[in-house]
Amino acid sequence: MKTIVGQGYTMNINVTVANQGDFTETFNVTLYVNTTAIQTRQATLANKASITLTFTWDTNGFVKGNYTIWAYAWPVQGEADTSDNTFINGMVMVTIPGDVVEPYFEVDIFDVTAICICYDTKSGETLYQADYDLDSNGIIDIYDIVAACINYGQKDP
Numbered sequence: 020m021k022t023i024v025g026q027g028y029t030m031n032i033n034v035t036v037a038n039q040g041d042f043t044e045t046f047n048v049t050l051y052v053n054t055t056a057i058q059t060r061q062a063t064l065a066n067k068a069s070i071t072l073t074f075t076w077d078t079n080g081f082v083k084g085n086y087t088i089w090a091y092a093w094p095v096q097g098e099a100d101t102s103d104n105t106f107i108n109g110m111v112m113v114t115i116p117g118d119v120v121e122p123y124f125e126v127d128i129f130d131v132t133a134i135c136i137c138y139d140t141k142s143g144e145t146l147y148q149a150d151y152d153l154d155s156n157g158i159i160d161i162y163d164i165v166a167a168c169i170n171y172g173q174k175d176p
């Protein structure tokens with residue numbers, strides 16, 4: 020999962036849920052960013068099965084800063100143990116598009132260089148860094164570099 024996302028970009032967040040019960044169940048899973056509910060998805064799972072749900076977070080309208088990404092599986096009727104229904108996915112920072120390395124909230128030569136070093140790498144390759152793939156299309160290409168360069172010199176506040 021990305022740990023940095025440019026403000027205004029969308030990112031995908033995968034959440035794996037399991038049905039630990041003895042019966043097939045249909046239940047809802049809601050993805051939260053801090054206290055904001057982003058999206059609710061429904062899953063139907065056979066007993067002891069698991070599935071990965073992909074949620075999309077559009078960061079438009081979210082101020083720059085750190086966010087806790089977490090998911091909540093709504094309890095099904097008769098569910099005895101709800102202590103594991105909340106999963107923390109991790110922290111994600113919303114910042115200026117192109118700001119991928121320290122110092123943060125600033126796009127400088129270190130950011131642009133970091134992205135350029137990973138130029139033409141694809142998701143799954145060793146050098147590929149999801150955080151440097153600004154538009155999250157699975158490849159670090161000229162569009163990511165251009166998007167970072169457009170914000171070159173920007174600093175917040």
Ligand SMILES: [Ca+2]
Nearest residue numbers: 118120122125
């Ligand atoms: Ca930076």
Ligand SMILES: [Ca+2]
Nearest residue numbers: 152154156158
């Ligand atoms: Ca890209």
